[in-house]
Amino acid sequence: MPSFDPARLDLANYAHQIFVETRFQDLDPLGHINNVALAGIFENGRVRFNHEMTHSTARPSAGERWLVARVEVNYLAEAHFPAPILIGNAIGQIGNRSWQILSVAFQNDRPVGLCDSTLVYQSSQGKSAISDILRAKLETLRLRTLR
Amino acid sequence: MPSFDPARLDLANYAHQIFVETRFQDLDPLGHINNVALAGIFENGRVRFNHEMTHSTARPSAGERWLVARVEVNYLAEAHFPAPILIGNAIGQIGNRSWQILSVAFQNDRPVGLCDSTLVYQSSQGKSAISDILRAKLETLRLRTLR
Amino acid sequence: MPSFDPARLDLANYAHQIFVETRFQDLDPLGHINNVALAGIFENGRVRFNHEMTHSTARPSAGERWLVARVEVNYLAEAHFPAPILIGNAIGQIGNRSWQILSVAFQNDRPVGLCDSTLVYQSSQGKSAISDILRAKLETLRLRTLR
Amino acid sequence: MPSFDPARLDLANYAHQIFVETRFQDLDPLGHINNVALAGIFENGRVRFNHEMTHSTARPSAGERWLVARVEVNYLAEAHFPAPILIGNAIGQIGNRSWQILSVAFQNDRPVGLCDSTLVYQSSQGKSAISDILRAKLETLRLRTLR
Numbered sequence: 001m002p003s004f005d006p007a008r009l010d011l012a013n014y015a016h017q018i019f020v021e022t023r024f025q026d027l028d029p030l031g032h033i034n035n036v037a038l039a040g041i042f043e044n045g046r047v048r049f050n051h052e053m054t055h056s057t058a059r060p061s062a063g064e065r066w067l068v069a070r071v072e073v074n075y076l077a078e079a080h081f082p083a084p085i086l087i088g089n090a091i092g093q094i095g096n097r098s099w100q101i102l103s104v105a106f107q108n109d110r111p112v113g114l115c116d117s118t119l120v121y122q123s124s125q126g127k128s129a130i131s132d133i134l135r136a137k138l139e140t141l142r143l144r145t146l147r
Numbered sequence: 148m149p150s151f152d153p154a155r156l157d158l159a160n161y162a163h164q165i166f167v168e169t170r171f172q173d174l175d176p177l178g179h180i181n182n183v184a185l186a187g188i189f190e191n192g193r194v195r196f197n198h199e200m201t202h203s204t205a206r207p208s209a210g211e212r213w214l215v216a217r218v219e220v221n222y223l224a225e226a227h228f229p230a231p232i233l234i235g236n237a238i239g240q241i242g243n244r245s246w247q248i249l250s251v252a253f254q255n256d257r258p259v260g261l262c263d264s265t266l267v268y269q270s271s272q273g274k275s276a277i278s279d280i281l282r283a284k285l286e287t288l289r290l291r292t293l294r
Numbered sequence: 295m296p297s298f299d300p301a302r303l304d305l306a307n308y309a310h311q312i313f314v315e316t317r318f319q320d321l322d323p324l325g326h327i328n329n330v331a332l333a334g335i336f337e338n339g340r341v342r343f344n345h346e347m348t349h350s351t352a353r354p355s356a357g358e359r360w361l362v363a364r365v366e367v368n369y370l371a372e373a374h375f376p377a378p379i380l381i382g383n384a385i386g387q388i389g390n391r392s393w394q395i396l397s398v399a400f401q402n403d404r405p406v407g408l409c410d411s412t413l414v415y416q417s418s419q420g421k422s423a424i425s426d427i428l429r430a431k432l433e434t435l436r437l438r439t440l441r
Numbered sequence: 442m443p444s445f446d447p448a449r450l451d452l453a454n455y456a457h458q459i460f461v462e463t464r465f466q467d468l469d470p471l472g473h474i475n476n477v478a479l480a481g482i483f484e485n486g487r488v489r490f491n492h493e494m495t496h497s498t499a500r501p502s503a504g505e506r507w508l509v510a511r512v513e514v515n516y517l518a519e520a521h522f523p524a525p526i527l528i529g530n531a532i533g534q535i536g537n538r539s540w541q542i543l544s545v546a547f548q549n550d551r552p553v554g555l556c557d558s559t560l561v562y563q564s565s566q567g568k569s570a571i572s573d574i575l576r577a578k579l580e581t582l583r584l585r586t587l588r
Contacts, residue, residue, distance in 0.1 A: 021315045024341040025334050025477060029468045035215040036190050036466060040183045040319050047318040048376060068182040072219040082342060168462045171488040172330060172481050176321045183319060187466050194465040195523060229489060329509040330484050334477045362476040366513040 004074065005145075008104060009111050013144040014088030016049045022081045033079035033112075042073065042103050042115040045087030049101065053137060063124030069098060070118040079105070079112040090143040097121050097129050102143050151221065152292075155251060156258050160291040161235030163196045169228045180226035180259075189220065189250050189262040192234030196248065200284060210271030216245060217265040226252070226259040237290040244268050244276050249290050298368065299439075302398060303405050307438040308382030310343045316375045327373035327406075336367065336397050336409040339381030343395065347431060357418030363392060364412040373399070373406040384437040391415050391423050396437050445515065446586075449545060450552050454585040455529030457490045463522045463548075474520035474553075483514065483544050483556040486528030490542065494578060504565030510539060511559040520546070520553040531584040538562050538570050543584050 007013050026037035033041075050066070079085060085107050092100030103115040121130050130138070154160050173184035180188075197213070226232060232254050239247030250262040268277050277285070301307050320331035327335075344360070373379060379401050386394030397409040415424050424432075448454050467478035474482075491507070520526060526548050533541030544556040562571050571579070 020317075023314075023334065023338045024469070025337065025475065027470045028465070029470060029472045030212065031470045034466065035218060036183065036187045039186050039218070040317065043183050043319065044317045051376065065177065067225075068222055070219070070221050071182060071186070072217070074217050075215055078214075082345065167464075170461075170481065170485045171322070172328065172484065174323045175318070176323060176325045178323045181319065187464065190466065191464045198523065229492065324506065329512060330477065330481045333480050333512070337477050359471065361519075362516055364513070364515050365476060365480070366511070368511050369509055372508075 004114060007143070007145040008102065008114055011086070011088045011104065011106065014090045014102075014104065015141040015143075016052065016089040017086060018045050018048050018089070019084045019086050020044050021084050022079070024081060027081050033081065035073070035075060038075070038079060038105065038113055039071065039073050039115070041085055042071075042087065042105065042113070042117075045089060045103060045105075046101055046115075046117060049089040053141065065122045066119045067122055068117060069120045070116075072116045074114045075112070076114065077110055077112045079107045083107050085112070091138045091141045092116065092143060092146065094130070094135060094138050094142075097127050099130065099138055151261060154290070154292040155249065155261055158233070158235045158251065158253065161237045161249075161251065162288040162290075163199065163236040164233060165192050165195050165236070166231045166233050167192050168231050169226070171228060174228050180228065182220070182222060185222065185226060185252065185260055186218065186220050186262070188232055189218075189234065189252065189260070189264075192236060192250060192252075193248050193262075193264060196236040200288065212269045213266045214269055215264060216267045217263075219263045221261045222259070223261065224257055224259045226254045230254050232259070238285045238288045239263065239290060239293065241277070241282060241285050241289075244274050246277065246285050298408060301437070301439040302396065302408055305380070305382045305398065305400065308384045308396075308398065309435040309437075310346065310383040311380060312339050312342050312383070313378045313380050314338050315378050316373070318375060321375050327375065329367070329369060332369065332373060332399065332407055333365065333367050333409070335379055336365075336381065336399065336407070336411075339383060339397060339399075340395050340409075340411060343383040347435065359416045360413045361416055362411060363414045364410075366410045368408045369406070370408065371404055371406045373401045377401050379406070385432045385435045386410065386437060386440065388424070388429060388432050388436075391421050393424065393432055445555060448584070448586040449543065449555055452527070452529045452545065452547065455531045455543075455545065456582040456584075457493065457530040458527060459486050459489050459530070460525045460527050461485050462525050463520070465522060468522050474522065476514070476516060479516070479520060479546065479554055480512065480514050480556070482526055483512075483528065483546065483554070483558075486530060486544060486546075487542055487556075487558060490530040494582065506563045507560045508563055509558060510561045511557075513557045515555045516553070517555065518551055518553045520548045524548050526553070532579045532582045533557065533584060533587065535571070535576060535579050535583075538568050540571065540579055
C-alpha cells in the first residue's frame with residue numbers, strides 16, 4: 001500500500017463537500033462498489049463542484065470547454081451500497097492552461113478513495129491560458145495546505 | 148500536455164490486444180466518449196486480458212481476489228461512437244503482492260488514452276504474496292521494453 | 295401520446311416515496327437524462343423500496359431470489375441534471391409467484407415517467423409460490439386505488 | 442411466465458441483426474447481466490439499426506429529433522459475461538408520428554430478452570407527422586410477419 005499525504009485524508013482541508021448517493025448499479029459481482037463506478041461518483045462530485053464554482057463569473061463562455069486530461073484514483077477501502085459517499089473537493093496545482101481538482105471520498109466516516117483530476121481549458125481557438133477571473137476563483141478554492 | 152514514454156504508444160510492445168465496441172451510452176453531452184466511460188472500456192479490456200491469462204494455472208483459487216488499488220488514465224484525444232476501440236494490455240511493475248497492468252487505447256489508428264492500473268492480490272487471509280505460478284505468468288506478459 | 299390512468303400520476307397513491315439524485319453520467323448527447331439512465335433511476339428507487347419492505351420478515355432466505363421478469367417504462371417528459379428525481383413506489387397485481395411494482399418519477403413537481411416492473415420469486419428449487427408472509431406484506435403496499 | 446408470439450423468437454423475421462459485446466460493467470451482484478444493462482444493450486443495437494437505416498434519405502434534418510416514448514423489456518433467461526449478444530431489430534406498428542422498434546436478444550443461441558420501443562418524431566415545431574420518405578423506409582423494415 002503506498003502512503004498518502006495525511007492532509008489529503010482530512011476533510012477540513014477541502015473547500016467543497018457534497019454527499020453523493022450510491023446506486024444499486026454501482027455494485028459489481030464482488031458485491032462492492034465497482035472501481036469504475038467510484039470514478040463516476042468522483043466525477044459527479046467534481047461536476048457539482050464546478051457548477052457551484054461557476055455560479056460566479058468564472059463560468060465558461062460559448063465555445064469554451066473544460067476537458068478532462070488525466071484522472072488518477074487510489075482505492076483505499078471497499079465501498080458499499082446503499083450508504084451515501086461524502087466527497088471533498090479542492091483545487092491543487094494551477095498551471096498556465098490547466099488545473100488540478102483534488103478529491104477524497106468517505107463512506108461511513110472511513111476514507112474509501114482519493115482522486116486527482118487534471119482539467120484543461122480549451123477556447124474556441126484550441127487550448128488557451130486560463131482567464132484571470134477563473135484563476136482568481138481557483139486560488140480561493142485550493143486545498144488548505146496549499147494556500 | 149505532459150509527455151509520455153513513446154514506447155507506451157507503440158502497440159507492438161503490448162502482449163495482448165483486443166477490440167472493445169463503443170456504446171451509445173458511452174457518450175456524454177459533449178458528444179464524445181465520456182472520460183469515465185473510457186475508464187470502463189479500459190476495465191473491460193483488462194478483465195478480458197485477465198480471463199485469457201488465467202486460462203493457464205495462474206487462475207485465482209476460491210477465497211482469493213484481485214482488487215484494483217489504483218487506476219490512472221491519461222486522455223490523449225477525444226474518442227467517438229460508433230467506431231471500436233483497440234486496447235493493448237501488458238504487465239508493468241511486479242511487486243511482492245501487487246502488479247501493474249499497462250494499457251493503451253487506439254481509435255481509428257490514433258491513440259486516445261493510456262491507463263495504468265495496479266492490482267493487489269488478496270488471499271482468504273488478507274493481502275498475500277503473489278504465487279510463483281502467477282509471477283512466472285506475469286513475467287511473460289511484460290511490456291516489451293521492460294523485459 | 296397514450297393516455298394513462300390519472301391515479302398513476304398522483305403521488306398520494308404510492309405507499310413509498312424516495313428521492314434519487316441525478317448524475318452527470320445520466321446525460322446523453324441530447325443533453326437530457328438518457329432513457330436507459332432513467333430506467334436505472336427507477337431500478338434504484340425500486341431496490342430501496344424492496345430494502346425497506348424486507349426489514350420486516352418478508353426478507354428472502356438463503357437460496358431465494360427475486361428476478362426481474364418485465365420492465366415497461368413510459369417517458370412523459372424530458373428529465374435533466376442536476377435536480378433530483380422523486381420516485382413513488384407501490385405494489386400492483388399480485389400473482390401466484392410474481393408481483394408488480396408500479397412506480398412514478400417526478401422532477402421539479404412534473405411527472406417525467408412511469409415504470410411497471412414484474413418480479414418473480416425463485417426459491418432454490420426454481421420458481422415457487424410467494425410465501426404467505428411476503429404476500430401479506432405486499433398487500434399492505436398496493437397502489438391506493440387497488441386496495 | 443407470459444407467453445409470447447413465437448414469431449418474435451425467430452431471428453429470420455428481423456430485418457436487421459447485430460452482435461453487441463457484453464462488458465464486465467453489465468454484471469450485477471447476482472453475477473448475471475443486470476436488467477438495466479440489458480436495456481442498454483438493446484438501446485445500443487437500436488441506435489446502430491437507426492444509423493444504418495438513416496444512411497438513406499430517411500435521416501433526420503437539423504432541428505428534428507427521435508425521442509424514446511416507451512420501452513418494454515421482457516427478460517426470458519439470464520444472460521452472462523463475456524459472450525456477445527445477438528440483437529435482431531425490425532419495425533412494428535407505424536403510426537402518424539410514432540413507430541415501434543421490435544427487438545430480440547440471443548446469447549449462445551438462446552433467447553434472453555424481447556424489447557418493444559416506441560419512438561416519436563419531433564420536428565423543430567414539436568411533434569409532427571412522419572415524413573413520407575421515413576415512412577416508406579420503415580415499411581421495408583417491418584417484422585416479417587407484419588408485412
